[in-house]
Amino acid sequence: MIAVAIDGPAGAGKSTIARRAALELGFIYVDTGALYRAVGLACIKNGIDPSDAPKVVSILPKTDISIVFFNGEQHVLLNDTDVSDDIRTEKASMTASLVSQIPQVRDFLLDLQRNFSKTENVIMDGRDIGTVVLPNAQVKIFLTASPEVRAKRRVLQLKEKGEYADYDTVLEDIVKRDYNDSHRETAPLKAAENAVVIDTSNLTLDQTAEKIITVIKENIV
Ligand code: DC
Numbered sequence: 001m002i003a004v005a006i007d008g009p010a011g012a013g014k015s016t017i018a019r020r021a022a023l024e025l026g027f028i029y030v031d032t033g034a035l036y037r038a039v040g041l042a043c044i045k046n047g048i049d050p051s052d053a054p055k056v057v058s059i060l061p062k063t064d065i066s067i068v069f070f071n072g073e074q075h076v077l078l079n080d081t082d083v084s085d086d087i088r089t090e091k092a093s094m095t096a097s098l099v100s101q102i103p104q105v106r107d108f109l110l111d112l113q114r115n116f117s118k119t120e121n122v123i124m125d126g127r128d129i130g131t132v133v134l135p136n137a138q139v140k141i142f143l144t145a146s147p148e149v150r151a152k153r154r155v156l157q158l159k160e161k162g163e164y165a166d167y168d169t170v171l172e173d174i175v176k177r178d179y180n181d182s183h184r185e186t187a188p189l190k191a192a193e194n195a196v197v198i199d200t201s202n203l204t205l206d207q208t209a210e211k212i213i214t215v216i217k218e219n220i221v
Helices: 014-025 033-045 053-062 090-099 103-119 129-133 147-160 167-183 205-220
Strands: 003-007 028-031 065-070 073-078 122-126 139-144 196-199
Touching (some): 014 122, 028 073, 033 065, 033 073, 033 090, 033 103, 053 103, 065 103, 090 167, 122 129, 139 205
Parallel strands (some): 003 122, 028 122, 139 196
Antiparallel strands (some): 065 073
C-alpha cells in the first residue's frame, strides 16, 4: 500500500490539492481535520466547553465517529448521523482547534486514521500525518502559505458561497489557530524531517497541484 501525507496550516490549499491528486492517482483521500471537527461538534451538541479537557474526554466513550465514502467523497458520521456539512461552520472549526490539543482526543482518533492506510492507497491530509499518524508514509509534503494569503483565499471562498467575511477577523482567526495548532504539546503542527516543503503563497491551485502530483509520482515509482 502507498501512503501520501500532506500536512500544513489551515488555508494552505491542502484539501483541494489532496482531493485532486487522489483523483488523478486513483487513491482514496482522507481529510483528518473532519474527525477533529466531529469531536468539536459532539461538544457543541452536548453543551460542553471544548477547553475543559476532562469534560471532553468524558464524552468520548459515547462518541462514535466513522468515515464512509459515497462516490469517492468522504462523509463523516457522528453517532451514525452524517455531519459532513454541520462540521464546516467557523464555530466547529474553532472548537476543533481546541479539542485537538487534548492528547486523549488525538489517541481516540489515531487507529481510525491509521486503518485506512492498511487496506487502501491513501492521500491523507492533516497536521501530524507525516510526523505521527503515518510516519512511514512513502511521500510527505508540507504545504504552507503566508497567513495574509490564506486569509484572502478564505474570504474569497466564503464570498463564492454568498457569505460575507471581514478580512481582519479571518486573519486574526487564522493566526490564533496557527498558534494553537503549532504550540500544543501533543503532535504539534510541524513539517516532518523528510517532508518536501512547498510554499503556495505565489502559486495558483493548478501550479500547486501539478507540483505535488509530480513529487508524488517521482517518489512512488
Ligand atoms: O484541517 P481542518 O481545518 O479541518 O482541521 C480542524 C482542526 O483540527 C484544526 O484546528 C487542527 C486540527 N487537526 C489536527 O490537530 N490534526 C489533524 N491531523 C487534522 C486537524
